[in-house]
Amino acid sequence: MVYAGIMDVQDEVEKKMTIETKLLAGFLVVYIASAVIPGLVTFLIDHYVQDGLFSDAIIGILTFCALLIFISIIAHYLMEWITKPVRKLSKAAEKMVAGDLDVDLEVEASTELIIISESLSRMKASMKIAYDWLGPPEADKYNDKPEILGIGLNEKIIIGMVMFLIFNPLAAALSHMIFPDLILLSSLISIIFSIILLSLIANYLYREIIKPLRHVASMAERVSKGDYSGIEETKYSGDIGRLERDFNIISERVQKAMKELDMDG
Amino acid sequence: MVSDSDLQALETIIVNHAGPMGKFIIKKSLSDMGTEPNRITGDIQVKFINMVIERAIFDTDRQVIIRKEILSALGGGTNV
Numbered sequence: 001m002v003y004a005g006i007m008d009v010q011d012e013v014e015k016k017m018t019i020e021t022k023l024l025a026g027f028l029v030v031y032i033a034s035a036v037i038p039g040l041v042t043f044l045i046d047h048y049v050q051d052g053l054f055s056d057a058i059i060g061i062l063t064f065c066a067l068l069i070f071i072s073i074i075a076h077y078l079m080e081w082i083t084k085p086v087r088k089l090s091k092a093a094e095k096m097v098a099g100d101l102d103v104d105l106e107v108e109a110s111t112e113l114i115i116i117s118e119s120l121s122r123m124k125a126s127m128k129i130a131y132d133w134l135g136p137p138e139a140d141k142y143n144d145k146p147e148i149l150g151i152g153l154n155e156k157i158i159i160g161m162v163m164f165l166i167f168n169p170l171a172a173a174l175s176h177m178i179f180p181d182l183i184l185l186s187s188l189i190s191i192i193f194s195i196i197l198l199s200l201i202a203n204y205l206y207r208e209i210i211k212p213l214r215h216v217a218s219m220a221e222r223v224s225k226g227d228y229s230g231i232e233e234t235k236y237s238g239d240i241g242r243l244e245r246d247f248n249i250i251s252e253r254v255q256k257a258m259k260e261l262d263m264d265g
Numbered sequence: 266m267v268s269d270s271d272l273q274a275l276e277t278i279i280v281n282h283a284g285p286m287g288k289f290i291i292k293k294s295l296s297d298m299g300t301e302p303n304r305i306t307g308d309i310q311v312k313f314i315n316m317v318i319e320r321a322i323f324d325t326d327r328q329v330i331i332r333k334e335i336l337s338a339l340g341g342g343t344n345v
């Protein structure tokens with residue numbers, strides 16, 4: 001049986017896109033733009049600029065700049081959609097670990113992040129109950145929590161975009177250099193290389209962003225419903241690693257409080 | 266009340282709103298009632314549900330919403 005309150009959360013989760021869809025959409029737009037923008041720049045120069053005013057090198061630089069601006073816009077949106085809510089939740093979790101339960105956990109984000117936000121809300125409620133029964137916690141080992149370093153989410157998105165921006169035109173140029181007279185063959189090789197490149201970038205983003213976020217979301221959901229078997233050592237680094245670490249600390253505190261309350265009878 | 270399935274339904278709702286401590290709250294409230302779950306009926310049942318909600322949910326507006334949710338889960342409130 002599904003109850004009304006749970007239905008609301010499920011509905012909200014179903015309406016939102018997953019991180020994977022957002023990243024895929026972002027890179028697909030970049031892929032299409034990387035094919036369209038060079039042609040568009042050439043077309044505009046041919047039609048609106050006096051003949052011979054721009055050398056091929058300048059046209060190349062202009063095309064690169066146009067691509068860079070476009071990719072920066074897409075990267076900005078991806079960061080707004082992914083990094084910003086992750087950092088908001090991470091900061092909230094950090095405050096909760098420090099004992100401040102007056103935190104805003106609402107995020108307009110993807111499925112995985114809504115699950116994490118809901119789970120943190122449950123843990124916040126549980127911490128409030130624990131404080132109510134036991135009083136605020138004494139200083140524990142987590143006051144000196146381990147520092148989590150590593151590349152941030154923004155940097156990972158930028159790495160993916162830059163890899164694409166550099167290697168995709170490079171592949172096209174190389175295949176045209178190797179087969180200057182065989183346009184069809186060189187275009188085909190260029191497309192194949194683009195697909196391989198996209199797969200490599202997708203694999204990188206999956207390993208670095210999607211998989212860790214899904215792991216944290218799944219662990220957070222189970223733990224916030226009382227199944228502590230999901231708690232593990234912090235596996236990831238960067239922004240997601242910090243969120244995972246703080247969620248683990250919160251879970252252990254709630255678990256400890258429950259044990260204490262059980263012992264008190 | 267309070268059959269195993271009613272208790273399970275109550276636990277699902279409370280845990281969904283109050284996290285894992287919801288389980289403790291139900292257990293503690295049952296123990297504080299000082300009676301067997303299957304004897305919690307009528308007024309005692311209302312008292313029990315109120316006790317659980319007040320201990321698990323601090324926001325009074327949300328208490329009202331969650332009380333309704335619990336009552337509708339436990340047979341539309343007809344047996345409460």
